[in-house]
Each structure stands twice: as structure tokens, then as C-alpha cells.
Amino acid sequence: MESPCILVCSIDMNTGYCFGCGRTGDEIGAWTTYTDAERRAIMATLPARLETVERKPRRETRRSRMAREREAN
DSSP: OOOOOOSOOOBOTTTOBBTTTOOBHHHHHHGGGSOHHHHHHHHHHHHHHHTTSSSOOSSOOHHHHHHHHHHHO
16 A cells, blocks of 8 residues: 655644655545545646644655665665
8 A cells, every 4th residue: 555654743833744755544544444536646746745743753764765875875
């Protein structure tokens, strides 16, 4: 199942979006119940949502660290 999760799970209180993936708490909780089409539709909105959160995650995520390490090798 496709997921935008980057293991930074914290909700921006101003927007209601996760700092890591851009989903709402309700969307995160119901993610496994959505159809593939519903998940793709939500994922299409995430880049714009992430532009509205007030801060970016401060720590390097596991996914970004693994990508950086792959690029270095």
C-alpha cells in the first residue's frame, strides 16, 4: 500500500496537517480504509499542504537518511 509517511508524525496545530506527510489526523487514521484512488487523490494535495505548515521537521527522517546514504555510495 502506498503511503506518504516519512516517520515524522506531528500535527501542526494551525493547519491540522502532519509536518512530515501533510495528511490530517483523520486521514492518517483512516488511511488503510481508503481505496487506491482515494489515497492517490489525497496524495496529490500533499505538496501544497506541506507548503502551508509553519515549520519543517527538525530532525532527519529515516527515509531521507537512507536516501542520502544510497546517493553517497
